[in-house]
Each structure stands twice: as C-alpha cells, then as structure tokens.
Amino acid sequence: MREKADGVGNEVAAPVHGPVVQAGAIQGDVHFHAAKDPVVPRQLPGATRHFVNRAVEQDMLTTLLAGARSDGAVLLSTIDGTAGVGKSTLAVHWAHRVRERFPDGELYVNLRGFDPIAEPMTPNEALGFFLAALDVAPERIPPSDDARAAMFRSLVHDKRMLVLFDNARTAEQVRALLPGTPTCLVVVTSRNRLDDLVIREGATRMTLTVLTEQESHELxxxxxxxxxxxxEPEAVAEIVSHCAGLPLALGVVAVRAAEFSDFPLDELVEELRDERERLDALDTGGETGVRASPGPTTRSPRKRPGSSA
Structure with missing residues (x-):
C-alpha cells in the first residue's frame, strides 16, 4: 500500500467485512457501537383453530387493502356486529392471511370497550403501548395525548403497517390513535356502529351477521x-337453533360436548331448552363465554351435562 509524503499510510492485515475506521493518533479507549436493527412489532394474537367461511367479508377487506388512496388518507375499515358474532376472530384470521404485505409490522390493542370488569382503555394508554412497541424508551414517551399521537404518527409515517383496534366503544376512542399515512391499514372491531369514522375519516363499514345453518353445522x-x-342429527339441529348462528355460543357448546364425550348430545340440549339454564350451558367459566359477552352477571356453578348438582 502506497505511503503518503509524511510517511503515514494505511495497512489492513486481513480481509475486511464491514466498515473501516481511519484515525491518526488515538488517546484512550476505542468503543464501537453497532447500529440497532429497526424494531418490527408483530403483535397479532394467535388465529383461532376453528374458523368457518366469512369468505365475502375477507374479500371485502382484501379489496380495501388493494385500493390505492391518492388523497393521503389512511386505509380504514370498521367491523361491527352483535356480541359473540365473531368480529375479532374474523379480523385476526384475515390479518394473519395478509401479514406478509406489511413488512414494517402489525400493532394490536384490545381497547376493552365492552369489558365487563375493566375500564375501557384510554387513547393515552393505547398510544403509550404502541410507542413502547416501536422501541421508544419510557423516558422519551411524552405524557400528553396530543404529543403521544404526534410521535406515533411520525414513527409510522410511510411505513407499511397493519393496525388492529379490537373492541372499540366509540369513534373518539379510536380517532386519536389513527396513523396519518395511507401506507397503513387500520381495522377496528366494535359492537357499535362507528358511523362517525365513516363520515369523517372515510372508513369502510362492514356489519358481521350470524352464521347460516350450514355454517353452524360445519363449525x-x-x-x-x-x-x-x-x-345425533336431531340434537345437533336443536343446538344450532338455540345458538342462533353465534360462533361464540356454538364454540362454547362444542367445547362442553367434547369435554363430556361419553354423554349424548341430547342431554346438553336439555340444558339449552331451559332458558334459566341456557346461560350456564353457554358459560366457559371464564371471560370469553356468552354469559360474559353482554355484560357483568352472577355466574352459577358449572354443571356436568345430565347432572343434578
């Protein structure tokens, strides 16, 4: 290697893979700090194992994803419907199908809009959760709603991300959380019609209906x-009738029937026939049962199908 006129030159004793730092006289220690890889959040909950159809609704969401926005507005869809009809299941299932289209990641938050126990999540709390997921240090997260929203919009600007807001109660609960870039897709689930998001933000609204009789049998x-x-075709037909096409109710009954596989289905049907015991038959004993969906209520002890205890 050629030396300079002052006798100072460069010498590399081995093949170089990466950057080379040139320096003259060095006093003290030398520290190398590798650049951190950008954080790619992957927050989607796991998809349910048992999922039936919803092909039309999935196609609607995919069509929205394919639509180009020239006005700079964020792509936004709302999914509303009664409790237990499968809004969250649909949103998560479809999101898993298209997640590869979002190389910058997915953000998910349960806004607890209809939780029977916990208070609905505030926009400030949700924004703090998102900023932490985007690798913002706790001391850098601002306290105010407006500052957090501005930082969030800055961090996701021009990024291709999927954002899923589950169980929103009102449009106002969602509005402060929206990205400001058309490269993001936002999906919101709610029991309420969030018409204000349709009017002001141009959201595409979808109402999820109950399963058909054939789909209920398939589930x-x-x-x-x-x-x-x-x-047991007659017992199955009556179970389908009592569950009224609600995937959550069908799933709860099916889980109980699978647990007590040695009992005939018509014994479970007996519980469904009695309106006073129907909620017990549709209760999982946790927070996901049909009993928990409409609101807080007192649980009776779970009974084994056919038992008198």
Whole structure:
C-alpha cells in the first residue's frame, strides 16, 4: 500500500467485512457501537383453530387493502356486529392471511370497550403501548395525548403497517390513535356502529351477521367430528337453533360436548331448552363465554351435562 509524503499510510492485515475506521493518533479507549436493527412489532394474537367461511367479508377487506388512496388518507375499515358474532376472530384470521404485505409490522390493542370488569382503555394508554412497541424508551414517551399521537404518527409515517383496534366503544376512542399515512391499514372491531369514522375519516363499514345453518353445522363438525354429528342429527339441529348462528355460543357448546364425550348430545340440549339454564350451558367459566359477552352477571356453578348438582 502506497505511503503518503509524511510517511503515514494505511495497512489492513486481513480481509475486511464491514466498515473501516481511519484515525491518526488515538488517546484512550476505542468503543464501537453497532447500529440497532429497526424494531418490527408483530403483535397479532394467535388465529383461532376453528374458523368457518366469512369468505365475502375477507374479500371485502382484501379489496380495501388493494385500493390505492391518492388523497393521503389512511386505509380504514370498521367491523361491527352483535356480541359473540365473531368480529375479532374474523379480523385476526384475515390479518394473519395478509401479514406478509406489511413488512414494517402489525400493532394490536384490545381497547376493552365492552369489558365487563375493566375500564375501557384510554387513547393515552393505547398510544403509550404502541410507542413502547416501536422501541421508544419510557423516558422519551411524552405524557400528553396530543404529543403521544404526534410521535406515533411520525414513527409510522410511510411505513407499511397493519393496525388492529379490537373492541372499540366509540369513534373518539379510536380517532386519536389513527396513523396519518395511507401506507397503513387500520381495522377496528366494535359492537357499535362507528358511523362517525365513516363520515369523517372515510372508513369502510362492514356489519358481521350470524352464521347460516350450514355454517353452524360445519363449525360444530370442526370441534366434534362429523361422525358424532351424524349420530345425533336431531340434537345437533336443536343446538344450532338455540345458538342462533353465534360462533361464540356454538364454540362454547362444542367445547362442553367434547369435554363430556361419553354423554349424548341430547342431554346438553336439555340444558339449552331451559332458558334459566341456557346461560350456564353457554358459560366457559371464564371471560370469553356468552354469559360474559353482554355484560357483568352472577355466574352459577358449572354443571356436568345430565347432572343434578
């Protein structure tokens, strides 16, 4: 290697893979700090194992994703419907299908808009959660709603991200959380019609309806197997009728039937026939049962199908 006129030159004793630092006289220690890889949040909950159809609704969401926005507005869809109809399940299932289209990640938050126990999540709390997910140090997260919202919009600007707001109660609960870039897709689920997001933010609104009788049979078959359904067709028809096409109700009944596989389905039907015991039959004993969906209520002890205790 050629030396300079002052006798100072460069010498590399081995092949170089990466940057080389040139320096003259050095006093003290030398520290190298590698640049951190950008954080890519992957916050989607796991998709449910048993999912039936919803092909039309999934196509609607995919069509929205394919639509280009020339006005700079964020792509936004709301999914509303009654409790237990499968809004969250649909949103998460579809999001898993398209997650590869969002190389900068997915953000998810349960806004607890209809939680029977906890208070709805505030926009400030949700923004703090998102900023932490985007690797903002706690001491750098500002306290005010406006400052947090501005920082969030700055961090996701021009990034291709999917943002899922689950169980929103009002449009106001969501509005402060919206990105400001058309490269992001936002999906909101709610029991309420969030028409204000349609009017002001141009959201595409979708109302999720109950499953058809055929789809209800298919969902039960996913849990119990077709052989058991074929063995008791009358009991299955009555279960489908009592569950009224609600995937959550069908899932709860199917789980109970699978747990007590040695009991005939018509014994479970007896509980569903009695309106006083129907909620017990549709209760998981946790926070996801049909009993928990409409609001707080007192639980009775779970009963084994056919038992008197």
């Amino acid at each position: 039960l078959g996913r849990y119990l197997g077709q052989d058991r359904l074929t063995a």
